[in-house]
Amino acid sequence: MLLPTATFAARFLDEDAANNNFHIAGAQKQQEPPRRRKAMAKGLLTADAARSLVGSVDAFLFDCDGVIWKGDELIQGVPETLELLRKLGKKLVFVTNNSRKSRRQYSKKFKTLGLEVTEEEIFTSSFAAAMFLKLNNFSPEKKVYVVGEDGILDELKLAGFECFGGPEDGKKNIMLEANFYFDHDKSVGAVVVGLDQYFNYYKMQYASLCIRENPGCLFIATNRDPTGHMTSAQEWPGAGTMVAAVSCSVQKEPIVVGKPSSFLMDFLLKSFNLETSRMCMVGDRLDTDILFGQNTGCKTLLVLSGVTTLPELQDASNTIHPDLYTNSVHDLVKLLQQ
Amino acid sequence: MLLPTATFAARFLDEDAANNNFHIAGAQKQQEPPRRRKAMAKGLLTADAARSLVGSVDAFLFDCDGVIWKGDELIQGVPETLELLRKLGKKLVFVTNNSRKSRRQYSKKFKTLGLEVTEEEIFTSSFAAAMFLKLNNFSPEKKVYVVGEDGILDELKLAGFECFGGPEDGKKNIMLEANFYFDHDKSVGAVVVGLDQYFNYYKMQYASLCIRENPGCLFIATNRDPTGHMTSAQEWPGAGTMVAAVSCSVQKEPIVVGKPSSFLMDFLLKSFNLETSRMCMVGDRLDTDILFGQNTGCKTLLVLSGVTTLPELQDASNTIHPDLYTNSVHDLVKLLQQ
Numbered sequence: 101m102l103l104p105t106a107t108f109a110a111r112f113l114d115e116d117a118a119n120n121n122f123h124i125a126g127a128q129k130q131q132e133p134p135r136r137r138k139a140m141a142k143g144l145l146t147a148d149a150a151r152s153l154v155g156s157v158d159a160f161l162f163d164c165d166g167v168i169w170k171g172d173e174l175i176q177g178v179p180e181t182l183e184l185l186r187k188l189g190k191k192l193v194f195v196t197n198n199s200r201k202s203r204r205q206y207s208k209k210f211k212t213l214g215l216e217v218t219e220e221e222i223f224t225s226s227f228a229a230a231m232f233l234k235l236n237n238f239s240p241e242k243k244v245y246v247v248g249e250d251g252i253l254d255e256l257k258l259a260g261f262e263c264f265g266g267p268e269d270g271k272k273n274i275m276l277e278a279n280f281y282f283d284h285d286k287s288v289g290a291v292v293v294g295l296d297q298y299f300n301y302y303k304m305q306y307a308s309l310c311i312r313e314n315p316g317c318l319f320i321a322t323n324r325d326p327t328g329h330m331t332s333a334q335e336w337p338g339a340g341t342m343v344a345a346v347s348c349s350v351q352k353e354p355i356v357v358g359k360p361s362s363f364l365m366d367f368l369l370k371s372f373n374l375e376t377s378r379m380c381m382v383g384d385r386l387d388t389d390i391l392f393g394q395n396t397g398c399k400t401l402l403v404l405s406g407v408t409t410l411p412e413l414q415d416a417s418n419t420i421h422p423d424l425y426t427n428s429v430h431d432l433v434k435l436l437q438q
Numbered sequence: 439m440l441l442p443t444a445t446f447a448a449r450f451l452d453e454d455a456a457n458n459n460f461h462i463a464g465a466q467k468q469q470e471p472p473r474r475r476k477a478m479a480k481g482l483l484t485a486d487a488a489r490s491l492v493g494s495v496d497a498f499l500f501d502c503d504g505v506i507w508k509g510d511e512l513i514q515g516v517p518e519t520l521e522l523l524r525k526l527g528k529k530l531v532f533v534t535n536n537s538r539k540s541r542r543q544y545s546k547k548f549k550t551l552g553l554e555v556t557e558e559e560i561f562t563s564s565f566a567a568a569m570f571l572k573l574n575n576f577s578p579e580k581k582v583y584v585v586g587e588d589g590i591l592d593e594l595k596l597a598g599f600e601c602f603g604g605p606e607d608g609k610k611n612i613m614l615e616a617n618f619y620f621d622h623d624k625s626v627g628a629v630v631v632g633l634d635q636y637f638n639y640y641k642m643q644y645a646s647l648c649i650r651e652n653p654g655c656l657f658i659a660t661n662r663d664p665t666g667h668m669t670s671a672q673e674w675p676g677a678g679t680m681v682a683a684v685s686c687s688v689q690k691e692p693i694v695v696g697k698p699s700s701f702l703m704d705f706l707l708k709s710f711n712l713e714t715s716r717m718c719m720v721g722d723r724l725d726t727d728i729l730f731g732q733n734t735g736c737k738t739l740l741v742l743s744g745v746t747t748l749p750e751l752q753d754a755s756n757t758i759h760p761d762l763y764t765n766s767v768h769d770l771v772k773l774l775q776q
Contacts, residue, residue, distance in 0.1 A: 171617065200614075282674075297612050300637065308665075331615065341683040349676075
């Protein structure tokens with residue numbers, strides 16, 4: 101893998117010494133006009149549109165939850181779709197905001213579901229958090245406190261960082277009594293917050309103390325998805341809920357490294373020899389997947405197999421419109437074979 | 439106590455049948471100009487200003503955390519201050535956003551600290567939540583789910599409502615596995631969210647399911663304080679952090695019944711024969727106490743014995759200015775005795 105240079109890394113982070121606020125180019129791009137928009141008919145994926153789409157892109161970026169699977173259940177037609185696209189010579193990349201697993205763990209999950217996907221084809225928000233610290237020369241003498249699960253801890257360790265927190269701190273309780281003083285490690289230089297089913301008051305306070313009291317401590321969010329299909333049966337609170345709680349406590353906004361921030365895309369472009377105008381982002385969520393695709397200049401395809409419903413897409417209040425939409429990725433195969 | 443009439447209650451709640459959003463007059467008033475502002479010099483409390491203040495008000499409303507105590511530690515000079523004001527014939531009211539205790543429990547806390555304060559003089563955000571439901575004729579056939587502590591459960595039960603959740607659900611864990619389906623009680627008609635040291639993923643999902651799936655289910659926040667002096671040693675995440683997490687999950691704003699919403703004040707005015715222009719709100723927090731005083735037309739006195747520092751008060755970015763400020767309530771006595 102081609103690792104970005106220090107110059108590239110420097111683009112992402114400008115320290116404002118006066119107020120300890122950090123800015124990343126990727127995050128700022130969320131508010132900017134898209135790099136490039138294709139003049140493509142916006143609407144339902146038809147056989148013609150499917151042929152045109154496949155003919156005009158070299159790579160497909162797939163979100164996972166709600167697109168490839170729901171919880172641990174594969175969405176119908178996914179194996180055939182991926183197989184066909186690979187046969188057509190398309191590069192496949194899997195970009196997920198779900199930080200619960202590392203790239204290695206995701207590769208195993210794909211295998212369990214009968215799909216052959218390598219670690220190098222997987223970009224998770226947990227990996228993005230580790231890469232963000234690496235690209236910004238995070239001091240190896242500092243530690244990282246994690247509000248999240250094993251995926252974040254694993255990726256941070258793989259990248260050579262000392263980290264703690266995670267599921268272990270989910271077992272710890274706070275007793276708010278009298279003169280109780282809660283101490284924290286002053287050598288924590290970054291707090292990473294992601295989806296955490298072991299979220300508790302202990303972690304909220306630990307993260308808050310590090311961010312508020314350790315000079316220059318970074319506050320990094322893997323992503324801000326409000327909900328997600330953590331199980332196939334229903335939606336669950338997403339990483340956005342943990343991020344909202346910590347952000348409220350410290351009264352500061354985090355640096356977001358997952359979708360729709362373009363940090364991951366810039367990193368991905370440096371890893372592969374690709375052009376965003378010849379990529380299509382396929383996702384089930386408007387405010388992360390489709391916005392991410394648009395922010396980075398990709399074509400966008402919304403699938404209705406996850407959190408977004410057709411009435412939500414077509415509601416007058418919705419301002420995010422994908423180039424194309426369809427029920428599920430399976431439609432791509434069906435339409436191409438017509 | 440004079441209980442508000444149904445007509446009064448009706449002012450607080452208008453159901454928008456189309457989208458199940460509720461509005462309260464109190465909450466809306468946060469954005470409106472203050473009812474009445476006194477032409478009073480804004481600045482440090484001097485002996486003259488203290489005499490003028492005491493001469494022009496009939497009642498003092500005190501916040502508790504950071505004004506009367508810090509955690510379980512009484513702030514210096516509080517007994518003398520309250521004693522003097524009572525001798526001067528002033529009505530004393532204690533208005534706290536801390537929902538962890540009921541009015542009965544707070545009365546006991548005052549007694550433990552050597553202060554004689556009756557339940558009727560105490561207005562908590564937990565009591566406000568119960569009164570909000572009562573005033574809005576919440577059906578006794580519906581249940582209330584509580585993300586919070588015993589104070590909320592106790593006040594709801596005293597008001598005759600069936601409720602559950604609270605500390606008990608803090609012991610329950612979620613295992614996000616495969617086809618796990620999390621069921622919830624369809625008869626929950628309101629979710630109350632307040633400060634909760636037992637906050638966890640179970641409660642976040644339970645609250646989210648009730649608000650999202652039970653038709654017309656109310657989403658009530660006791661308050662949105664980001665932090666508070668839950669112990670005397672340091673600040674801790676406040677109810678605002680739990681509210682932010684649930685609000686993010688359900689993508690909906692709550693009805694706030696504590697400060698700075700004027701719901702509590704309107705209720706208080708109906709309970710006592712008082713005029714807000716002859717009241718002074720004494721608090722340590724600009725965005726709740728002082729804003730609450732200003733929203734309701736009271737005079738305002740900021741004390742620097744809690745979360746707000748003098749640099750924060752005087753910072754150019756601060757838009758909330760109390761009529762007067764001083765180090766602690768003790769200064770009132772010292773200045774009046776000069």
